[in-house]
Amino acid sequence: MLSQSQQIFERIKKSGRILISFGRNWDSDALASALALYLFLRQLGKNVTLTAEKKLNAEKLCAFLPSCNAIENTIKNRRQFVISLKTDKAKVGQVKYVKNDNALDFIITPKEGFFSPTDVSARAGDYGYDLIIIAGTPDIEALGGIYTANPEFFYQVPVVNIDCHSANEEYGQINLVDITAVATAEIVFNLLCDYDRSVIDEDIATCLLFGLIAETRNFKTQNITPQSLSVASQLMAMGGRREEIANRLYRSRPLAVLKLWGRILARLNEAVSGKLVWSVLTRADFEKTGAGEDDIAEAIDELIISLPEAKTVIIFYETASAESTQMIISAVKNINVLMLAKEYAPIGSASLATAGSPLPLAEAEKEVIAAIKDKMEKMPI
Known part of the structure; x- marks a missing residue:
């Protein structure tokens, strides 16, 4: 019987056109894993397309990664x-x-x-693609518009699902899901090594190292394992540009983003003995700082690094009308955000998701925090 790696490579060998995708929230680990797979398949001479719901923002911290500008936000030539x-x-x-x-x-x-x-x-x-590879995405709906605009396509074309999240729904025909890995990038590294270590060039190593560093907050999270540290060491030996990654992720911040962080820190609250941390942003905060909603996720990363006791971090922010509220929720690996906030229809991964409430900011904050606080107090954390 073929191993999962062998099944994947057999499927790749038989495929003429391959589509790679990842979640709509641009999770750094999922993005990095998808890019590494894209570069690997290009090495094999495959016709491959990389797609995600949102367009790349040139100011994103990941924009320096090799082939990041190859990401398309629609599926062309579907059938x-x-x-x-x-x-x-x-x-x-x-x-x-x-x-x-x-x-x-x-x-x-x-x-x-x-x-x-x-x-x-x-x-x-025939469909325009004969294989789909999805990286770091626990359920297929998390692809957002890429999936909802093309559901039949995803049901008719074979799917390879590669992920490290325990909440993964194993929606693929081949499911390479390893919940002991700290990042999907670690799984992709092992997959490529099963094929041939020599295919991991400097660009692929940099992508995978970026995924590991981003997912572990520069190796500061509690779920670090000897295996993940070994993978990181091997990637650096293969040419992974750690210094450049660290500079991009942790040493380079626009003034507007720093101002936004200041407002988040000024309104920081905690509950459940510091395990639940949250803050709020008004529309005026975005207008006065010049920052955008896309900058909030970076602030969450910094909070998790700075507050190691925090297990769940939530940032509430007003929508344009100020009549409803959006929130970004992040949690450590043993807490599933999608289940924690399921009443608010979260979209994303088990570790990072967006959700919404029809209530104004203050009311939404009060209701959501009460609900999540109640759940977390019952958890063995």
């Missing part, structure tokens, strides 16, 4: 549409087409004989 014309009674002389406002007309001039409407038929052809 062919085939129009057939019987030629047993007539021969084709010339084919033209004319595009009108709402129609595409094909004009076929016979060389001899005649065509009739019954000679024409149409059918759905």
